[in-house]
Amino acid sequence: METINIIDTPKHVNELVKIGVWLTDKRSSGKIAFLQLRDGTAFFQGVVLKNKVSEAIFETAKKLRQETSFWVTGEIHEDARSKFGYEIQVEDLEVIGESEDYPITPKDHGVDFLMDHRHLWLRSSRPHAILTIRNEVIRATYQFFNQEGFIKIDAPILTGSAPEGTSDLFHTEYFDRDAYLSQSGQLYEEAGAMAFGKVFSFGPTFRAEKSKTRRHLIEFWMIEPEMAFMHQEQSLELQEKYVAFLVRNVIDHCKDSLETIGRDISVLERYTKTPYPRISYDQAIEMLTKSGMDISWGTDFGSPEETYLADQFDQPVFVLNYPKAIKPFYMKPHPTREDVVICADLLAPEGYGEIIGGSERAVDYDYLLDQIKKAGLDPDEYSWYLDLRKYGSVPHSGFGLGLERALTWITGEDHVREAIPFPRLLNRIYP
Numbered sequence: 001m002e003t004i005n006i007i008d009t010p011k012h013v014n015e016l017v018k019i020g021v022w023l024t025d026k027r028s029s030g031k032i033a034f035l036q037l038r039d040g041t042a043f044f045q046g047v048v049l050k051n052k053v054s055e056a057i058f059e060t061a062k063k064l065r066q067e068t069s070f071w072v073t074g075e076i077h078e079d080a081r082s083k084f085g086y087e088i089q090v091e092d093l094e095v096i097g098e099s100e101d102y103p104i105t106p107k108d109h110g111v112d113f114l115m116d117h118r119h120l121w122l123r124s125s126r127p128h129a130i131l132t133i134r135n136e137v138i139r140a141t142y143q144f145f146n147q148e149g150f151i152k153i154d155a156p157i158l159t160g161s162a163p164e165g166t167s168d169l170f171h172t173e174y175f176d177r178d179a180y181l182s183q184s185g186q187l188y189e190e191a192g193a194m195a196f197g198k199v200f201s202f203g204p205t206f207r208a209e210k211s212k213t214r215r216h217l218i219e220f221w222m223i224e225p226e227m228a229f230m231h232q233e234q235s236l237e238l239q240e241k242y243v244a245f246l247v248r249n250v251i252d253h254c255k256d257s258l259e260t261i262g263r264d265i266s267v268l269e270r271y272t273k274t275p276y277p278r279i280s281y282d283q284a285i286e287m288l289t290k291s292g293m294d295i296s297w298g299t300d301f302g303s304p305e306e307t308y309l310a311d312q313f314d315q316p317v318f319v320l321n322y323p324k325a326i327k328p329f330y331m332k333p334h335p336t337r338e339d340v341v342i343c344a345d346l347l348a349p350e351g352y353g354e355i356i357g358g359s360e361r362a363v364d365y366d367y368l369l370d371q372i373k374k375a376g377l378d379p380d381e382y383s384w385y386l387d388l389r390k391y392g393s394v395p396h397s398g399f400g401l402g403l404e405r406a407l408t409w410i411t412g413e414d415h416v417r418e419a420i421p422f423p424r425l426l427n428r429i430y431p
Contacts (some may be wrong), residue, residue: 001073009076009086018073020096021046022123025106033061035090037072040108042256045087046072046300051196057092067099067123083259107139118422119431122254128259130418133250135405138202140249141223144242145200150225153192153199155185161381168208181206185310186398187330187385189226190361192390193396198383200225212426213303215353215413217404219424226398232332232360235397236318238358239346240274242401243316247274250410263412271349276317281340284309300326306353316355318344330373331359352409358399366390 003018020147024043025036025297025413048061050209053257064070073092074204079085104120121127145152154180158179169180184254185201192199205222227235247268250258258265279287288305297306300322310317331341343359362368368389372379379386404419 001053001429005041005251006037006039006044006084008352009044009088012076013078013086014075014093016073016075016086018071018353021070021072023066023068023070023099024123024125024193025066026064027236028060028062028196032203033058033070035061035064037088038123038125038128040082043128044080044084046074046090047087048090048093052089053091060093060095061090064095065099066105067120068095069097069099070095083256085172114429115417115423116430122421124242125260127418130407130411131313131412131421133254133411134403134419136250136254137407137410138348139405140246140325141242144245145225148198148238150190150198150200151196153189153196154202155182155188155224156198157182157204161377170208175357179351183207184222185224185401186226186400188399189224190385190388190396193226193398194392194394198225198227210426215303215405215408217416217420217425220405220416221403222400222419223403224398224400226361226396228394228396230397231395232344232358232397235358235399236278236344237362239276239358239399239401240276240316240318243276243346243356243406244309246406247410258411261411262411263410267350268410271316273315276316276318276346277313278320279309280320284319289313298323298325303353305349306347307351310347310349310351310353313332313349316349317347319347321346327359329375329377330361331370332362333367348406348409348410352405352411355406355409356399356401358397360395360397363389363395364395365393 001016001018004012006019019039021039023035024038027034031050033048035048037044037046048058071094072088072090074088074090076086076088084126098148099100103117104124122131129349132215159175160179166356169183172179172181183205185203189199189201201224203221204219206219209216250267251268285295285297288308291308293305293308321334322343323339324341327341327343331343334340334342341359344358347353347355348355362371363388369379369386372382404416407419408416413419417425
């Protein structure tokens with residue numbers, strides 16, 4: 001008799017198998033007990049018939065409490081009535097770990113209660129489905145960049161400087177000097193691009209923003225590619241190809257999870273088709289003004305503006321060439337305009353806002369030094385970064401995709417906290 005996982009049961013129809021499971025719910029009558037089971041790979045049903053098992057086994061099945069762990073032995077049958085399509089007819093069970101008064105019951109609970117019990121809530125079908133999709137996005141990310149010829153370069157988490165200033169960074173002491181938790185690996189990836197051509201980082205980043213919106217986390221994961229010898233147009237093509245690839249792989253490999261959370265796959269299919277539409281910042285301001293919004297040129301977009309713009313399209317939309325004054329120091333100036341830089345934000349449909357920010361990078365040493373000074377940063381802290389413009393500088397571009405915000409959009413969830421196993425929010429660092 002083989003020990004298997006629930007996800008593998010379609011390969012073992014009419015075979016006797018053994019599975020380690022937890023009980024999520026149960027119901028029983030005089031002669032039959034239905035056990036809702038999970039093992040980490042999937043959820044399905046166990047059926048215990050009184051006339052097919054010993055009296056002791058049937059009584060044990062009826063008394064099982066939610067989240068009790070046990071070995072279940074039985075024969076796998078097809079079950080057309082269930083979403084999973086298979087069930088196990090139980091012949092034996094052996095309790096491993098008892099569970100009593102499990103706090104997350106099948107009734108509704110408030111968000112704060114569930115977040116206080118996040119370590120247990122992960123066992124439930126909806127967070128399980130979302131984090132399964134997260135895993136697929138991560139797997140597909142590595143596949144995409146590997147097949148595109150990228151090398152992964154890990155950027156440090158502790159840094160002595162900040163790509164976009166230190167106002168929103170977590171400060172710490174690094175022996176006898178100041179250090180910060182990284183808000184981006186970009187500057188280090190630029191150094192990597194000068195060594196390897198095409199690189200990417202994938203790691204945790206930190207923003208000490210006192211924000212309570214549904215789009216923001218304090219700690220989140222970023223995918224940050226940098227490409228030497230690449231102008232912005234080529235970078236935009238890579239960005240849309242990457243996002244479409246992620247959505248395509250989620251559709252192809254996570255159908256059960258998408259069904260569990262009720263995500264409409266026909267909507268996701270639209271996002272797999274490229275190219276994505278593009279508008280300039282100037283056009284965006286014109287569209288917003290015509291809609292009646294009170295906004296002037298030079299203002300950065302917030303959630304209402306991004307949502308309105310994205311609602312005008314059926315796909316993600318690039319907004320190009322933002323004002324220099326509202327963007328970081330490292331972006332390349334526009335060749336024919338002093339007031340904008342060569343950059344783009346990718347806005348997701350359905351009200352999810354920016355999921356990618358990217359630009360062509362400034363390559364002129366003197367210009368970059370001047371921008372660092374104007375940003376109020378210490379040039380000595382960035383001397384290594386300036387070196388990249390002294391020794392064989394080349395056109396190069398890059399972007400960053402926030403994993404959790406992109407995942408929130410792909411899954412259609414209301415809040416970014418659902419897209420990470422243990423969210424760090426302004427008022428939450430437990431569990």
